[in-house]
Amino acid sequence: MSYSANETVQLRFRHTEKEYLAAMRFYFLHSKALMAGLIIIYLLFSAGLILLQVLLGVVLPVWANIALIFLVGLGWFHGVTIDVPRKYFRGDPKFRDEYTLTFTDAGIAFKTQHMSSTLAWSFYTALIENDSFYILIYGKHVHSLSVLPKRAFQDSQQERTFREMLRRNLDSNLKLSQVEREKEEYVPKTLEPPDWR
DSSP states (O other): OOOTTTTTTEEEEEHHHHHHHHHHHHHHHHHHHHHHHHHHHHHHHHHHHHHHHHHHTOOOOOHHHHHHHHHHHHHHIIIIIHHHHHHHHHHOGGGGGGEEEEEEETTTEEEEESSSEEEEGGGOOEEOOOEEEEEEEOSSSSSSSEEEEEEOOOHHHHHHHHHHHHHHOOTTTTTOOHHHHHOOOOOOOOSSSSOOO
């Protein structure tokens, strides 16, 4: 695919709480480090709960232990993937601003009412996406990411241009989207008609 060095993709959007929570759950479930940490802490908690029962001489039926461990794990998972991100979203004023992001091969310009910055593509280390958003990751902390809702693209051509930029600057292995696969032009191997003799 050919491209122009002057290509620019500009997105303008406001984050919504529902969208942000969905993005955080998606990120959390795709982060091996976060999931491993949660599993280790959960296993240590479960072992500690059983050890505490042994030390206190309390004997609970097996089903009660399983139910207790399950309920605590469920509550903790809900807290980590919903309650904490919701509190972060509601407490950080940057989520109330309208974002204007301008992407070029030279870098990314962020602009809101309270902030203006320009970043190099090398600032980001990874990318994940689903049908609703792109998540550009720049660190190991759970909030070290930029969520870009796909609803912010004006049309499919603008999103294709953005995906091409992502391939050139961040992730050369980014898979083709459904729209890109449908729009790929058929190019015959040869322009000569077949020899039917």
